Amino acid sequence: MDKQAQIGDATLYLGDCRDILQKIPDNSIDLVVTSPPYDDLREYHKSIWNMAVFYEIATILTVKVKEGGVIVWVVGDSVKQGSETGNSFRQALFFLHCGMRLHDTMIYKKSGLNHPDAYRYYQSFEYMFVFTKGKIKTFNPIADRINKYPGIRYMGTRRRNGSLKKELGQVKDVGRRYNVWEYATGFNTSSKDKIAFEHPAIFPEKMAEDHIISWSNPGDLVCDPFLGSGTTGKMALKQSRKCIGIEISDRYFAIACNRIGVYQKYLHENREGIECGI
């Protein structure tokens, strides 16, 4: 390990996550929110990545997550000789092989599209596999889906024998989200932090935040072993979680430290205002 930085409740490590994860106690992480390199789709400075490396990391992560904890694995395939590699599915199945449960296969729908080749539709999504170690311990569902017909009205439910039972029910203004989450992506949209875009592949802040809210509680430990520009770390601090972030590239590590450092300073100066909803 070359470097370590402590920024508020975020502990950031520069190095290969295969080595650094080993130093973290077993059964200590409440939630992993991460996105590994997608095959060799992008060139990362100093990245060490292939399926053999993935198998090692998935095995370690499974041990480090608490009973009832969650791993959110955001991933997509590259296209080789006209076909998708299928490695996203291989990875999902390997987590099951390690003993994780597949809690939900969620979709991250992007506003930005990849140009297709002549024989393909536009690629507009990535997978967000949600794995749990045993029975899930935390679920704080986000309810922000606008109901088309809110108000009081009769709602029919069926009895076991098939007959209709009429009940007076209240349809709320908003309901629980579906498991396809859509985010506007791109410069100044995934994040307002200009420095974040010095990394080639950031995921939206809001996406990381929504997973952190959904699958953890304040004070919990959130980990991102592929920290990149520091998106998960920043959102963990925003939501009053502790965080461990690991990044192999010194260039991206510097971006993450800078970005999370600026945010921690902002939180320190404004926490009272934020907590009062100002």
Ligand SMILES: C[S@@+](CC[C@H](N)C(=O)[O-])C[C@H]1O[C@@H](n2cnc3c(N)ncnc32)[C@H](O)[C@@H]1O
């Ligand atoms: C898809 S990017 C993550 C981007 C991040 N979610 C963000 O919003 O900025 C994957 C990152 O993993 C890093 N990486 C690749 N292999 C690694 C390894 N073995 N250990 C730690 N980091 C690694 C790469 O350098 C890259 O920054």
